[in-house]
Amino acid sequence: MSPGSAVPPPVTAVLDASQRWLPARLGEVEERLRESISGWGGPLGEDAGATLAAGGKRLRPMLVLLCAGEAGGAAAVRAATAIELVHMATLVHDDVLDEAPLRRGLATVAATSGRGRALATGDLLLSRAFALLSEAGDERAVLLLANAAVALARGELAQRQDAFDLTITEERYLQRCRLKTAALFECAVSLGHDDPGLRQFGTEVGLAFQLLDDVLDVTGPPERTGKARGTDLLDGTVNLPLIVAAEQDPTLREIDLRGLDAGSAEEVCERIAATGALGTVRARALDLVAAGKRTLGATGFGAEQRRLLELVADGVVQRYS
């Protein structure tokens, strides 16, 4: 999405297709996000506010709201707000680590206010999520979100541990993605509605999301994704396109990842693309989305609710950034 646009195309499709309650609830989530971040007086909330203003797809809140349905009411809005706060916390902390100057095309908190403020801002967003849910006595939601936050951190640790290691297997990569990305999608749908089939939908869509993220990291273009091509490579993150590409072109395993700069990272992106790996990974993401959509049949959801969730799932693999 371009930095200025509040709602990217696939999300708009969902909004158009749904009854009036969904956009209204999403509006309430934005309002709650603002409340959660501001209101501390002075410039304390500035950094968190900047993260909020940078927008985003609000995919996780939308999954919470859609799975809860119109009857979800205030509890669903609260859970949707809390999960986005946790997501925002991970973005702000990722930027501390990656030293990324841009996120969603705008300057990161780390870049404008320094690592120190970015780190504290992330801690604040994370803590605020648990305060919001526990103030309302949403015990089940606290447990789901706490476990998801543990998974996120474990995934992040695993990624750091695997950094610069070109021998990482696809299996290890997928295990990491389950923790780092899919757990929060699974949490989102579970916050909305408790159902094993739905949880699997969340996991598959979450994995698909990460796979497409990896593809976009290689393809760019930066003006659409809001970040430089090969950011993962520069960060030492061996992603699925690289793993798949190295099976076709084993010389890719000889790259000195620590020695890359922006220019040579772009060259590696070209070499990955030349192997056809991007098509393979994109197809894998589409398969995951298709599998996720099939599990919806086993839920008790009606045709309309299933259709809306299918639109969100499709949106995950039809996007930039």
Add this chain to the structure above:
Amino acid sequence: MSPGSAVPPPVTAVLDASQRWLPARLGEVEERLRESISGWGGPLGEDAGATLAAGGKRLRPMLVLLCAGEAGGAAAVRAATAIELVHMATLVHDDVLDEAPLRRGLATVAATSGRGRALATGDLLLSRAFALLSEAGDERAVLLLANAAVALARGELAQRQDAFDLTITEERYLQRCRLKTAALFECAVSLGHDDPGLRQFGTEVGLAFQLLDDVLDVTGPPERTGKARGTDLLDGTVNLPLIVAAEQDPTLREIDLRGLDAGSAEEVCERIAATGALGTVRARALDLVAAGKRTLGATGFGAEQRRLLELVADGVVQRYS
């Protein structure tokens, strides 16, 4: 305390004075801390385990346990574990920011494993605290701890915002300490027992703790405190000894904090000491402890429980690091 010793003198005094249940419960807390951190297989928990092994005074868990009393049982042990996990998370994150090579005389996670792993380890410890409490359905404890974690992050943000500013007032400094340090002490006593007088005890003792920390940052010696003298100065943190000293010696306000190195920071420490500010701040800490102890009279606690809490309060101002 020296790096190797598990329990510093004032804490030993409390243990000696109490009935058998307290050391047993503290042992259970250590066990729960280990469980919370390990058991993820492989080296994922290594960094968090290193933080655990580095020990610490376990002041906050002890306050939880003492305020809950012998009847506090498993819920008190859980709350004591959770609050120490949050405290450990802040230490690990502080080290990311401060680039401190040592903590409690041992190498920090940031120094041994890099900022990335340290940041994720902190996130993991924080999330694990909420997971632990919510797994057990401890709603009240989740709310108390979430609000305390929000306060901690706000205090950290305020400290970053005030960094390198030699015009910070004592009032602003104390407001920051209430958020950054005292809130977690207040949370500790409240996790143990719900009582307004006790909350005030927690706040006063927490402030006293921070004031003594500031004094030790100026006095050292590093072999006792486990960190270099003037670490706050090098970090841009204008602490109370400096604020008080600058009232006596206004030329201290002309220091270029950004231009300090280890040697010149030690010289500034000597200049602060020369004003007599350390005695003033130490006296202030003792006054806070005395005030805190007086509030215990208004609680429903019996003489023995009050005496143990008074020993902990005294321990806060009779310590190194």
